[in-house]
Amino acid sequence: MQPRIVICTGGQLGAWALEHIKAGDLLIGADSGARFLISQGLRPDIAIGDFDSVSAEELAIIRSSSGQTIACDPVDKDYTDTEMAVRLSLDMQPSELVLLGALGTRFDHSLANVHLLALAAKQNVRATIIDEHNKITLATEQIMIQKQGYPNVSLLPLTMQVKGITLTGFQYPLTDAALTIGQSLGISNVLTAPTGTIQLSEGLLLIIQSRD
Template identity: 70%
Template sequence: MTHRIIIFTGGKLGEWALEHIAEGDLLIGADSGAKFLVQQGFRPDIAIGDFDSVSDADLILIREQSLQTIACDPIDKDFTDTEMAFRLALDLKPQEIVMLGALGTRFDHSLANVHLLSLAEEIGIHASIIDQHNMIFLASAVTTIHKRNFPNVSLLPLTMEVAGITLRGFQYPLEEAKLTIGMSLGISNVLLEETGVLSFSEGKLLIIQSRD
């Protein structure tokens, strides 16, 4: 079993993203994310997408430098490049998936990528989206939250309702609280120590750790 897969996709990327690569990670480059990896001297294990965001010369280089390239028609496809990469990662059954470059100027793509986290949660794979200012993941029934470099912690329901939310170790504790779509009660909490514990009983709950 592959321990961790990192997907580089076509949103905002920079040198910060390379710091997340560790020995043994399987690297997937989605469209221009593959170009980014190659330009930074990495060989993607898999490059995937319609590659409409790269030039013909870039695509030749991607094919040369990637261990495997999966190209599809830019019109006749049902999924975004990121979703194709994510579903491929799920099929490989890793313990963890990290998406880098999944947030950017296109809010529709960013939101769709956040929704992809639910696909992993349903089959017991931990998945997250990370950029310079945010780390986003779905909470499990009991979740230990580590401060790392993200002091702010926000909770947002991904289902119409999330029930039984309890927070320990936060500036603003909750006890058996309920969040529904449209509520801002869970926004901008702060950990008092390096870790805190969250639990809930029903629904799907997004954790967004952030820094300014």
């Protein structure tokens, strides 16, 4: 089992991302995410993707600077580069999965990447998407969160309905509540305690911690 895997993929990345990489992490660069890691002086353990976002010269550097390179045809493939990286990571049974660069200007890719949190949850792996302003995870039962510089906490159902939601340590508490897709009831809550507890009995609940 791999303790923690960090995937850098091709969305918005910057110096902020380095704060979320720890010694001992297994690093996977998906497409141009591998180029980013190398540009920051880091060696991807695995580079994966169709590499249609990098030049031939950059791909040569990625191949020579990564522990392993897994390349596929840009047309004849079933998954996005990020999903290939996530599926590869889950095969290694990590205790935790962190995705950097999974959000960006392509909303279709961003939304698809958020849905990948459900793929990890099915294998009982806690996965988190982090960018400069957001930290997104998925709850299937009880989960505890801390402020960590994010003043806002929003809850959005990823299934049609999430039931049995109970919040402890929040400005706006809920007790055995239900959230349905299309409702904004769970937007912009605030932690009033150092740690907040979110509990649910049924469904998949997105937890989005954010700052402006």
